[in-house]
Amino acid sequence: MATETLLALGLYLLLGRWLVGLTSSLRDPAFAALNIGAVYYFFYWNNEQRFPVKFQLVLNLIFVAYLFALYVQYLAMRRWSDQPGWQPWIAFFIPILFLIVIRYAPVKELAALVSPSLGRLIERRPDFTLNAVMVGFSYIAFRSSYLVLEVRNGVVPKPGLWQYFGFAIFLPTLSVGPISPYRMHHQGFVPSNKPEIPVGRAALRVLVGAVKNRFFGPLLNQLTYTGLLLDEHPHHLIDLPIAAVAYYLYLYCNFSGFCDIAIGSAGLMGIPVAENFANPLVARNLGDYWNRWHITLSHYMRDVVFSPLSKFLVRTFGPKNANHAIALTILVVFLLVGIWHGVGWNYAAFGVAHAAGLIAHHYYTIYLKKWLGRERFAAYNRNRAIHAVSVALTFSYVSACLFLFANDGESMARIFSMLRL
Incomplete structure (x- = not known):
């Protein structure tokens, strides 16, 4: 199966590179069809590892609904994105509304209303959710909504149907991002503006990402909460920070490695993708x-x-309260970041924890600038010892926050019940 998958990926990349280089009118529909077919093959066709064969009809229907949702988003973008006033926001929020429905719709109850047998079938699969099977829709929703703003602001020309599908369902960036904007994707199809992406460098990027994702990630995962603490055995308290650090490093290798593969694979086809990591x-x-x-x-x-919310709050509360307006905006932004990552109170708590850290740093920086003055503040930032301590504290805080990201309430309770002094 692994060999078959690798051969299919190789064929996808070769066909993609050939299609991107074409200049005929068939290029855009063919490229869109290639990606639609690839997404169906890799995520919906004969997916026995995740769901039994009897689910195939359900998966096919969901895939049709998936494409229909994209088509509705396209129609909204075409209709309202370049209109004056508030109308572009209709097109902007339609992908977000689809995402909310996919995340929170009671699938099992709705399936039972349609067909009792279908409801019983889905009931036997607790891992079956729309969010699980509508692969990458959270990234599609953000890319599609941002495209509306790109068109409204005149950054890119309004894409046609096939250009839209080739961008929205682009296989390398589908499931784990990056949330690369349409203006970068479009550059790969414009000969006069096409960036030079050396094949060797793109291939090396894929290799580096594969090593991070497939070797270092699983290795580190053995020391994370799942690999180290959730084994029903007592653990010394020191195992908790070890698991926290290991999880942070695991998540970095897993996530950035996948992004390396996505960016390198897109580069092999000649399509630029935005960077997602810079040695965090x-x-x-x-x-x-x-x-x-x-x-x-x-x-x-x-x-x-x-940007828009902070400007609105500064106008509302006045320039004297600008710092407090920024702090409130940070809280809103990171609450949304937490909710976007997943369903559950722990994700919202993860966002609030980051907001608290950022707000504390925001006020601390204001205090330091007033207390030290410009020159001493610049010297403070250049101090190597302070820099080293700051890096260590930031690393520790991020590791601690990820405890909320990695575990739901039940897992947290199990972990704490296993810890011993």
Whole structure:
């Protein structure tokens, strides 16, 4: 099966590179069809490892609904994205509304209303959720909504149907991102603006990502909460920080490794993709961390939520309260970041924990600038000892916050029940 998958991926990349290089009118529909077919093959066709064969009809129907949702998003973008006033926001929020439905719709209850036998079939699969089978829709929703803003602001021309599908369902960035904007994707299809992406460098990027994702990730996972603590045996308290650090490193290798593979694979086809990581392990504060970790999500939240909301709050409460307005905006942004990552109170708590750290750093920086003055503050930032301590504290805080990200309430209770002094 692994050999078959690798051969299919190789064929996908070769066909993709050939299609991207074409200049005929068939290029865009063929490229969209290639990605639609690839997504169906890799995530919906004969997926016995996740679901039994009897689920195939259900998966096929869900895939049709998946494509229909994308088509509705496309129609909304075409209709409203370049209209004046508030109308583009209709097109902007439609993908977000689809995402909310996919995340929170009571699938089992709705299936039982349609067909009792279908409801019983799904009831026997607790892992069956729309979010699990509508692969990558959270990334599609953010890319599609951001595309509306790109068109509204005149950054890119309004894409046609096949261009939209080739972008929205682009296989390398589908399931784990990055949330790369349409303007970068479109560059790969414009000969006069096409960036040079050496094949060797792209192939090396795929190899590096595979080593991080498939070798170092599983190795580190043996020391995470699941691999080390959730084994029904007592553990010394020291195992908790070990698991916290291991989980942070595991998540970095797993996530950044997958992004390396996505960026390298897209590069092999000649399509540029935005970078998503810039060595976040050496961040000196949480603001620096979010400029290095999941960069495309940070940029999306900055452009879509932080900038407009902070300006609105400053206008509302006045310039004298600008610092408090920024702090409130940070809380809203990271609460949304937490909720976007998953369903459950622990994800919201994860976002609030990061917001608390960022707000504390925000006020601490204001205090330092007033107390030290410009020159001494600059010297403070250049001090190597302070830099080293800042990096260590940031690394520790991020590791601690990820405890909320990695575990639901039941897992947290089990972990604490296993710890001994």
